[in-house]
Amino acid sequence: MKQKYYTILLVIAILMASSAGVKAQEASDNFKKGTELYSAGKYQEAIDAWMTLYSSGYRSAAIDYNIGNAWFKLGNVPGSVLFYERAQLLDPSDEDISYNLQIARTLAVDKFKEIPELFFITWFNFLSLYLSSNTWAILGLITFILFLVMLSLYLYSKNYRLKVVGFWTALFLLLFALLSVSLSARNNKLVNRSDMAIIMSPQVNGKSSPDESGTDLFLLHEGTKVTVGDKVGDWYEIRLSDGNKGWVPSNCLEKL
Amino acid sequence: MKKYFGYITLFLLSVNLQAQDVELKAQYPPVVAEGEQFAISWNANASGGEFTAPDFSGFYKLAGPQTSFSESMQMINGKVMRATSYTYVYYLQAMTAGRFVLGPGIIRIKNKEYRSDSIYIEVVKDQAASQPQQGNNQNVKDATGGNIPGTDLFIRLIVNKNDVYQGEHLIASLKLYSKIDLGGLNEVKFPDFSGFVKEDLQTPQLRALQRENVNGVVYGTGIIQQFLLYPQITGEITINPVELTVLLQQKSNSQDPFFGGFFDTYTNVPKVIVTQPVKITVRPLPGNKPADFSGIVGKIDLTSSINKDSVDVNDAVNLKITVSGSGNLRFAGKPDLKLPADIELYEPKVTDNIKNNVSGSSGQKSFEYVLIPRHYGSFTIPAVSYSYFNPETRRYEKLSTREYTFYARKGTDQGAPATVYGGVSKEDVKYLGRDIRFIKNDPGVLKKAMAQYIGMKSYYSWFAVAFFIFVAILILRRETIRRNADISAVRNRKAAKVAGKRLNEASKCLKSGMTDRFHEEILKALWGYLSDKLSIPVSELTRVSAVEALRNTEVNEDIILTLTDVLDKCEFARYAPASSDTEAQDIYNAAMLFIRSIENSL
Numbered sequence: 001m002k003q004k005y006y007t008i009l010l011v012i013a014i015l016m017a018s019s020a021g022v023k024a025q026e027a028s029d030n031f032k033k034g035t036e037l038y039s040a041g042k043y044q045e046a047i048d049a050w051m052t053l054y055s056s057g058y059r060s061a062a063i064d065y066n067i068g069n070a071w072f073k074l075g076n077v078p079g080s081v082l083f084y085e086r087a088q089l090l091d092p093s094d095e096d097i098s099y100n101l102q103i104a105r106t107l108a109v110d111k112f113k114e115i116p117e118l119f120f121i122t123w124f125n126f127l128s129l130y131l132s133s134n135t136w137a138i139l140g141l142i143t144f145i146l147f148l149v150m151l152s153l154y155l156y157s158k159n160y161r162l163k164v165v166g167f168w169t170a171l172f173l174l175l176f177a178l179l180s181v182s183l184s185a186r187n188n189k190l191v192n193r194s195d196m197a198i199i200m201s202p203q204v205n206g207k208s209s210p211d212e213s214g215t216d217l218f219l220l221h222e223g224t225k226v227t228v229g230d231k232v233g234d235w236y237e238i239r240l241s242d243g244n245k246g247w248v249p250s251n252c253l254e255k256l
Numbered sequence: 257m258k259k260y261f262g263y264i265t266l267f268l269l270s271v272n273l274q275a276q277d278v279e280l281k282a283q284y285p286p287v288v289a290e291g292e293q294f295a296i297s298w299n300a301n302a303s304g305g306e307f308t309a310p311d312f313s314g315f316y317k318l319a320g321p322q323t324s325f326s327e328s329m330q331m332i333n334g335k336v337m338r339a340t341s342y343t344y345v346y347y348l349q350a351m352t353a354g355r356f357v358l359g360p361g362i363i364r365i366k367n368k369e370y371r372s373d374s375i376y377i378e379v380v381k382d383q384a385a386s387q388p389q390q391g392n393n394q395n396v397k398d399a400t401g402g403n404i405p406g407t408d409l410f411i412r413l414i415v416n417k418n419d420v421y422q423g424e425h426l427i428a429s430l431k432l433y434s435k436i437d438l439g440g441l442n443e444v445k446f447p448d449f450s451g452f453v454k455e456d457l458q459t460p461q462l463r464a465l466q467r468e469n470v471n472g473v474v475y476g477t478g479i480i481q482q483f484l485l486y487p488q489i490t491g492e493i494t495i496n497p498v499e500l501t502v503l504l505q506q507k508s509n510s511q512d513p514f515f516g517g518f519f520d521t522y523t524n525v526p527k528v529i530v531t532q533p534v535k536i537t538v539r540p541l542p543g544n545k546p547a548d549f550s551g552i553v554g555k556i557d558l559t560s561s562i563n564k565d566s567v568d569v570n571d572a573v574n575l576k577i578t579v580s581g582s583g584n585l586r587f588a589g590k591p592d593l594k595l596p597a598d599i600e601l602y603e604p605k606v607t608d609n610i611k612n613n614v615s616g617s618s619g620q621k622s623f624e625y626v627l628i629p630r631h632y633g634s635f636t637i638p639a640v641s642y643s644y645f646n647p648e649t650r651r652y653e654k655l656s657t658r659e660y661t662f663y664a665r666k667g668t669d670q671g672a673p674a675t676v677y678g679g680v681s682k683e684d685v686k687y688l689g690r691d692i693r694f695i696k697n698d699p700g701v702l703k704k705a706m707a708q709y710i711g712m713k714s715y716y717s718w719f720a721v722a723f724f725i726f727v728a729i730l731i732l733r734r735e736t737i738r739r740n741a742d743i744s745a746v747r748n749r750k751a752a753k754v755a756g757k758r759l760n761e762a763s764k765c766l767k768s769g770m771t772d773r774f775h776e777e778i779l780k781a782l783w784g785y786l787s788d789k790l791s792i793p794v795s796e797l798t799r800v801s802a803v804e805a806l807r808n809t810e811v812n813e814d815i816i817l818t819l820t821d822v823l824d825k826c827e828f829a830r831y832a833p834a835s836s837d838t839e840a841q842d843i844y845n846a847a848m849l850f851i852r853s854i855e856n857s858l
Binding site: 027038053062065066073080100104133136137144145155156185192 | 691692698703705710719722723733
């Protein structure tokens with residue numbers, strides 16, 4: 001019975017891999033072209049090469065990181081911050097990404113004064129980004145199935161020792177399955193439906209209402225990271241890291 | 257270098273000529289007024305010659321030649337130097353205005369002719385100067401009233417350029433013009449020259465005024481002071497007036513009745529004269545300054561040298577960069593050296609040798625850098641670029657030194673005692689700059705972003721499927737257990753039937769007279785029935801366990817007694833075969849009764 005599950009999963013995985021592999025060669029060539037252009041100092045052309053990959057839906061920390069680098073070399077700080085942030089979401093443990101992001105941030109005018117999150121939220125977020133959302137999801141599913149197997153062992157075994165082992169393993173696997181699924185959800189939330197955004201305009205005023213006539217509350221400069229809330233017309237409500245809220249036109253920022 | 261050498265040889269040659277050859281020099285006023293009397297003198301540094309004056313056409317010769325002779329001898333360290341001088345003086349009067357050229361004077365010594373330069377004299381129409389003595393008197397009289405006409409005595413600040421670039425030098429000369437005799441010059445009060453850096457030029461002290469034609473008027477002129485001005489700010493800069501205090505010779509008022517003016521006494525009266533303010537337009541340097549702009553406006557050359565090409569570690573290498581040429585060299589900034597990080601660089605020693613003269617300042621400025629390699633290896637001093645502004649071409653021009661390479665050897669610590677461990681002195685890694693890290697060359701697994709499972713219903717349905725299968729297995733197992741349980745029920749249900757068959761068999765045996773078989777069949781029927789009915793395996797079935805099981809089912813005690821009775825009788829009959837048929841019939845009936853009553857009660 002379980003054999004059948006694995007077979008199905010395997011078939012799904014193979015199908016996905018093969019569909020991804022169709023144009024992988026072409027994409028890889030494009031990526032290489034970008035790196036060569038970058039090495040030759042043609043940053044704009046390198047960005048163009050990588051952006052064709054990016055806009056055709058390819059996602060990888062390396063692509064985002066390289067685009068960030070090229071923007072940085074062109075002196076576009078917000079662009080580099082944006083792509084470094086994106087790269088970091090895809091690979092939070094990469095040192096180069098965090099290092100370059102840090103450097104790009106020092107060039108942003110506004111001070112980043114991030115309110116420290118509770119440590120377990122940080123850990124949770126980091127852990128969720130450690131694997132991709134789908135990996136977490138599959139892991140959750142597999143552990144859930146294993147949980148059911150162990151539960152069966154507990155229920156049907158006549159041997160006391162096996163029963164005990166089965167019970168505790170099942171409990172652990174259930175918890176792990178729940179954790180995996182929630183990590184997958186968290187990852188998805190962070191990576192694909194992020195409510196963080198980077199200010200792209202050189203400067204922009206935060207208004208008290210989604211309207212040109214609103215009172216100016218604060219002045220933001222390019223490269224600042226904000227949290228996006230409601231959207232009204234062409235206006236976003238944003239929240240700064242220090243907790244202040246205001247409205248800015250939607251074209252002056254870019255979501256992660 | 258070749259050029260300098262040429263100059264030097266030329267100079268030496270001229271000295272030789274002076275020492276050995278005869279020279280004839282003419283002295284004369286270049287400008288005279290019409291009707292004025294003046295003298296021309298020729299001076300020869302040799303004796304015994306025959307002098308021929310040129311034709312004084314256009315002038316009236318008043319007197320001459322007057323010949324004078326002087327000789328001097330000097331003995332320095334036993335070396336005798338003799339100087340002889342013959343002077344021939346002619347007094348002339350200018351007749352008509354115009355420019356005149358007189359031929360050279362010729363002196364003939366030992367059948368050899370020596371010529372002076374030709375003489376250029378300009379004669380101007382000048383009423384005032386025609387009677388200098390009289391004019392002088394008049395002026396002095398005016399001076400007593402403190403009112404000298406501005407045209408008789410004035411000073412000018414003359415600049416060679418009015419329109420300069422910032423940093424480009426200009427030469428200012430303070431020049432005195434006078435038609436009257438002066439007792440002397442007192443003090444010059446210069447303004448502060450704000451906006452300029454001023455450097456004085458060596459100006460010979462003014463002893464005698466030169467005659468000069470200024471707009472048809474002959475003035476005695478003299479340069480009091482010359483200086484270089486380097487504008488530091490842009491825009492229109494006004495140089496405030498220079499004040500000069502001159503001493504006018506004033507005749508005392510008392511008139512001598514006997515000797516006229518001959519014994520007149522003169523007193524010096526100070527008078528202040530000022531220049532006109534001068535406006536200078538200073539233009540900023542055009543275009544974008546190059547990053548390596550030195551601040552020099554002018555024309556320069558750049559040379560460089562290095563004193564060693566291989567040193568020990570921690571020994572110094574001198575790099576000398578010399579800027580030479582003309583321009584505001586004094587303001588030359590030091591060249592920017594971009595050295596490898598392991599080289600320690602000290603502030604350069606700056607030496608300059610700059611001379612100011614009327615064509616601006618020129619000379620050279622040297623920057624001597626001391627470089628100390630702190631690590632062994634081959635080091636390259638990159639070319640140093642240095643640019644300046646050339647006001648003639650109005651462009652920035654770039655110079656650069658050549659690249660030098662030197663090698664630093666591993667030091668030989670001779671003085672240090674023998675160390676036990678080798679190893680190098682540890683130092684912190686030097687962080688030279690911050691830059692982003694390089695791009696990643698490995699794209700990793702390139703794949704398109706996939707749909708996120710977590711948002712899909714199908715993903716959760718897998719959980720449902722798994723759970724469903726689990727539940728299904730659970731139910732399946734329950735069913736099996738239930739079915740297993742049914743087997744005993746079936747046997748229970750069929751127990752009477754099986755026992756009935758056995759009893760039938762027994763009655764057949766009885767009819768055919770096989771009493772042994774009969775008893776055996778009865779026992780089998782009973783035991784089988786008990787086993788099935790009470791769900792006790794045959795192996796565990798004994799009389800005691802059967803009775804106990806029956807008691808637990810609360811069967812009537814009489815029925816149990818019937819059972820034990822039948823069992824006893826059957827057992828007994830098996831070992832005592834001579835039993836009657838009626839007795840066997842009783843046993844059969846009792847067994848039937850037992851099974852029936854159990855069936856009824858259970």
